[in-house]
Amino acid sequence: MTLSQFSYEFTWKRQVRQILIYQIDELVLLVGTIFFLSLKAFTLIFKSWIHGGIGFENSKKYCIAQLNRGGKNSAITGCWKDDTEKSRAPSTSQPPRFLSQINDTSLNEELKNGSVTAGQGFSFSAAGFLFPYYLGATHCLMQHGYITENTPLAGASAGAIACGAIVGGIPIHEALKATKLLAQDCRTYGTLFKVRDILRVYFNRYLPPDAYLRANGRMRVAITQVFRSPKGILVDHFTSNEDLINAVLASCFIPGFVAARPCTLFRGSFVIDGGLTYFTPPTAAKKTVGISAFQIDRFGLDDIEISPHLNPQNAVSPSKLLGWALHPQADSTIDTLFSMGYRNARAWIDKRARQANLHRT
Numbered sequence: 039m040t041l042s043q044f045s046y047e048f049t050w051k052r053q054v055r056q057i058l059i060y061q062i063d064e065l066v067l068l069v070g071t072i073f074f075l076s077l078k079a080f081t082l083i084f085k086s087w088i089h090g091g092i093g094f095e096n097s098k099k100y101c102i103a104q105l106n107r108g109g110k111n112s113a114i115t116g117c118w119k120d121d122t123e124k125s126r127a128p129s130t131s132q133p134p135r136f137l138s139q140i141n142d143t144s145l146n147e148e149l150k151n152g153s154v155t156a157g158q159g160f161s162f163s164a165a166g167f168l169f170p171y172y173l174g175a176t177h178c179l180m181q182h183g184y185i186t187e188n189t190p191l192a193g194a195s196a197g198a199i200a201c202g203a204i205v206g207g208i209p210i211h212e213a214l215k216a217t218k219l220l221a222q223d224c225r226t227y228g229t230l231f232k233v234r235d236i237l238r239v240y241f242n243r244y245l246p247p248d249a250y251l252r253a254n255g256r257m258r259v260a261i262t263q264v265f266r267s268p269k270g271i272l273v274d275h276f277t278s279n280e281d282l283i284n285a286v287l288a289s290c291f292i293p294g295f296v297a298a299r300p301c302t303l304f305r306g307s308f309v310i311d312g313g314l315t316y317f318t319p320p321t322a323a324k325k326t327v328g329i330s331a332f333q334i335d336r337f338g339l340d341d342i343e344i345s346p347h348l349n350p351q352n353a354v355s356p357s358k359l360l361g362w363a364l365h366p367q368a369d370s371t372i373d374t375l376f377s378m379g380y381r382n383a384r385a386w387i388d389k390r391a392r393q394a395n396l397h398r399t
Contacts, residue, residue, distance in 0.1 A: 159190030159321025162197025164313030174379025260312030270315030
């Protein structure tokens with residue numbers, strides 16, 4: 039065999055391998071997405087049946103409340119049908135010492151004890167590979183002074199990645215460049231069972247040594263604990279950069295896609311994607327402004343104030359957004375998502391200005 043024949047055969051085999059990896063990724067990604075959405079719907083409806091009756095309206099109200107903020111009837115505090123059903127009361131056992139939970143206290147009490155700060159914070163929802171949308175929205179909010187180095191933040195899944203980048207002080211355009219490199223690596227090497235390791239590499243490369251100190255008390259990462267007592271968890275204290283990265287990666291753990299196992303370990307507990315119990319987790323602020331890359335205004339989620347619905351004339355179709363969320367995109371699509379996030383955040387700022395002018399008049 040000549041050198042040219044060997045080179046041609048090697049190139050041909052490599053191309054076939056890349057095509058096979060891409061096709062397998064697409065198939066498993068589709069199956070994993072269907073499984074994840076089915077599990078989410080089943081979990082919310084089951085909890086609605088346990089805590090609020092089996093009627094459709096009760097299920098609908100519970101699902102909206104759960105996705106919205108996770109208030110009194112959230113998985114984090116527990117709920118029951120009425121005060122007489124003591125058997126359905128939430129467990130009084132102490133939570134694991136490493137996990138922070140929202141106590142079922144009034145907002146005034148939380149303000150007094152310092153667990154909630156005055157003003158507003160921003161919460162980033164789960165979004166898959168639509169992460170560049172959050173970079174664009176953050177860039178606009180930073181330019182107009184809405185996000186500063188002290189603004190409380192929270193995130194689930196891809197939203198937790200956005201929070202990590204913001205709190206770590208990574209310049210927005212540097213984060214956008216890193217996102218394009220990450221997407222390129224995912225397209226080259228595949229995402230199935232690999233995206234977790236790729237994300238870890240990029241976090242270790244770009245986060246400053248004191249990122250975890252900046253995140254303590256300011257950033258909340260939503261994680262779903264599955265054993266022994268299933269519930270939503272908000273982690274807001276970190277002991278090192280590695281601990282912070284592990285929390286973010288746990289929040290992104292989609293069973294069957296991120297790894298070939300049903301859950302992952304975080305500080306000794308079995309956990310999965312935080313978006314399952316907290317779509318837009320509450321921040322440590324008196325008011326939380328939700329941000330989502332999906333057009334979710336039709337679901338009646340009042341806390342989602344920044345999303346593509348603010349610019350319907352320039353919005354991408356929901357089906358196309360879902361496709362973008364399920365697979366790493368080309369640089370041009372990443373730039374489109376970044377611009378979309380920036381425009382939607384600017385539309386929200388303009389809307390607030392108009393509302394303020396109306397109140398003054």
